[in-house]
Amino acid sequence: MxxxxxxxxxxxxxxxxxxxxxxxxxxxxxxxxxxxxxxxxxxxxxxxxxxxxxxxxxxxxxxxxxxxxxxxxxxxxxxxxxxxxxxxxxxxxxxxxxxxxxxxxxxxxxxxxKGLVQKVITEVGVKVVEGIRKDYGSNKDITGLWNTTMETLKCCGFNNYTDFRNSSFSKNGTYPSQCCKMSACNEGSATAANIPGCFPALIALVEANSVVLIAVALGIAALELTAMAVSMTLYCQIKAKST
Structure with a gap:
């Protein structure tokens, strides 16, 4: 061959x-x-x-x-x-x-x-917090999505527990159980203050696995370059055979 x-x-x-x-x-x-x-x-x-x-x-x-x-x-x-x-x-x-x-x-x-990206993320975060305060506790799908996210990442809100202030769920300063590890808690709870927001938790998760993510990205890039090189080599050889 x-x-x-x-x-x-x-x-x-x-x-x-x-x-x-x-x-x-x-x-x-x-x-x-x-x-x-x-x-x-x-x-x-x-x-x-x-x-x-x-x-x-x-x-x-x-x-x-x-x-x-x-x-x-x-x-x-x-x-x-x-x-x-x-x-x-x-x-x-x-x-x-x-x-x-x-x-x-x-x-x-x-x-x-990087600065512009952080600014965009900050602006998006404001909209996300507005969505939490408007829909969390009243919209079943939004509530379920946030509960799943918070349980998976062990976090509370987008930035922190204060995102739930004035939400449909929060009454008398009460916060979701994910913000308290056990059950719904109040604003004065030290546990709620110690649980990170989901965005900071996601950033921390990415940073902790940065080496793996970089290796995967480089591996994918290498496969893509190899695929392009092989396909173009075949293209050129087929073209040469037809002439």
């Missing part, structure tokens, strides 16, 4: 795995959306499962989108390599390139415009 045949085989196997993974993710996403009644009943029947667990059904749209993109990439890569179709290989290269450029641009924006 020559270099050309080896690259075709690698391209086929690699994108075949991507296609199958995308098909699996797409199937799960469709199942979650189509048969959400059965899934919801299953989740509710789990021993000790919180009622907010049903929020997982909203992930179905994300799974459908991700699965569709992966299937498209896998199809273009496989067929482009096997059928030696330059158009498919070029389209595969362009899609990967767009994703790669978007990732690099996002990283540059975060590094260069």
């Amino acid at each position: 020559g270099c050309f045949g080896f690259l075709k085989t690698v391209m086929f196997i690699f994108n075949g795995i991507i296609f199958l993974a995308g098909a699996g993710i797409l199937a799960v996403g469709i199942w979650v959306k189509v048969d959400n009644g059965s899934i919801l009943n299953f989740l509710q029947n789990l021993d000790g499962a919180p009622s907010e667990l049903k929020q997982v059904l909203n992930v179905g749209y994300l799974l459908i989108a991700l699965g569709s993109v992966l299937m498209l990439l896998g199809f273009l890569g496989c067929c482009g390599a096997v059928r030696e179709n330059r158009c498919m290989l070029l389209l595969f290269f362009v899609i990967i390139l767009i994703v790669f450029i978007a990732e690099v641009a996002g990283a540059i924006v975060l590094l260069v415009f």
Whole structure:
């Protein structure tokens, strides 16, 4: 097997795995959306499962989108390599390139415009706090989403427990049980003051796992560069054969 045949085989196997993974993710996403009644009943029947667990059904749209993109990439890569179709290989290269450029641009924006990003996050935080005070305790979906977030990250509110002041839930200075570790507590509770907000908790979690996240990001970037290099090499060799 020559270099050309080896690259075709690698391209086929690699994108075949991507296609199958995308098909699996797409199937799960469709199942979650189509048969959400059965899934919801299953989740509710789990021993000790919180009622907010049903929020997982909203992930179905994300799974459908991700699965569709992966299937498209896998199809273009496989067929482009096997059928030696330059158009498919070029389209595969362009899609990967767009994703790669978007990732690099996002990283540059975060590094260069760190102050602007922090300002935007602060402005978003104000809106989030307004949403908490308006909907938490009165809107079942919003309440469930925040309860799940706070239980997962062991946090309280967006910034801290004071985000619940004047909310539909907070009456006489009472705060959610997630802010108190045991049960609903009052504003004067020392426990509530010691529990971090969800945004600071998320930042701390990212910083604690920064090495792993950087390694994963570099690994993904390396795979994308390799995929682009292989697809373009095949493209050029196929073009050379046809002339």
